[in-house]
Amino acid sequence: MAAIPPLCDFGWKAVDAVLPGTDGKDHSLLAQAGEKGLVVAFICNHCPYVKAVIQRIVRDARDLRQLGVGFVAVNANDAAAYPSDSFENMQVFARENDFPFPYLHDVDQSVARLYGAVCTPDFFGFNGAGELQYRGRLDASRKETAAPGTRRDLYEAMIEVARTGQGPREQIASVGCSIKWRELS
Template identity: 65%
Template sequence: MASTPPICDFGWKARDFRLPATDGRIYGLGDLRGEKGTVLVFICNHCPYVIAITARLVRDAKDLQKAGFGVAAICSNDAAEYPEDSFANMKLFAAKNGFPFPYLHDESQKVARDYGAVCTPDFFGFDGRDGLQYRGRLDESRKEAVPGARRDLYEAMMEVARTGEGPRDQISAMGCSIKWKPGNW
């Protein structure tokens, strides 16, 4: 089922966490933070919306990292009900797609709840002081790439780098709903 997150709550402060990543390390928010800010994206391995944007997400993540942003992805789906989103499969997905960023496993789903994540993909762009400045989409593509689509996430984060603030007009991401464990939402 497709879900759409709410629009940006400007200035909302990023919550800290400690999560294992597919590269064998444990990361907290401070380990991921870039000089200009941080981008966190909730994804999973099986969602057609995520699969459709993965190559462009990797491209934009590399460009954002060069511009001074930290980038990480988080999978919070219930792997018991959706085994394709297991930690072992996350490792395969990250390797297959050449992730240049940590891919974190939120097995308890606490981080997804703390952030109010709704769908996969769900993008959170923070400034250098951990204030939320972007809660929009990667670009206008949904389940299929739109040729020449404006790079909404990238352009918004470049605006954050220049001005310290994200654009006031943002279009929500759309994707599959987070697969919650029974009683977790």
């Protein structure tokens, strides 16, 4: 069933954490920020919404880097219940899709909980001061191939954030598979 996150809580400050990456190194979330901002994306390997847009995520991350906006992706899904989201499969997914950004494993799901992540993909766009300015969709395509000329919502919003420090006031929520939470004991 599709999940829809809440819209942007403007000004909410980015939270740092250090998580293991598919490259075998530990990475700080905030160390991925560029001079003009940071996108923290919650994704996973198996979600059909993510699979449908992963090449556009990679494209936008590369394009945003040129504007001084960093990018990092986090997988918080319960890999015990969803083996396709295991760390080993994350490594394969990152390699197959030529990720130009760290892909991090939130093993205990603490980062996803701190951020209030709801679905995959779920995008958090911060300005250079680490203040949330965008919590919306990548584009209008959902699980389909994007039609030519489809507006790049995340990219366009982060251009505005890079230029002005402020995100657009009208944003359309992302839609995706719910985060696969571990049973709390």
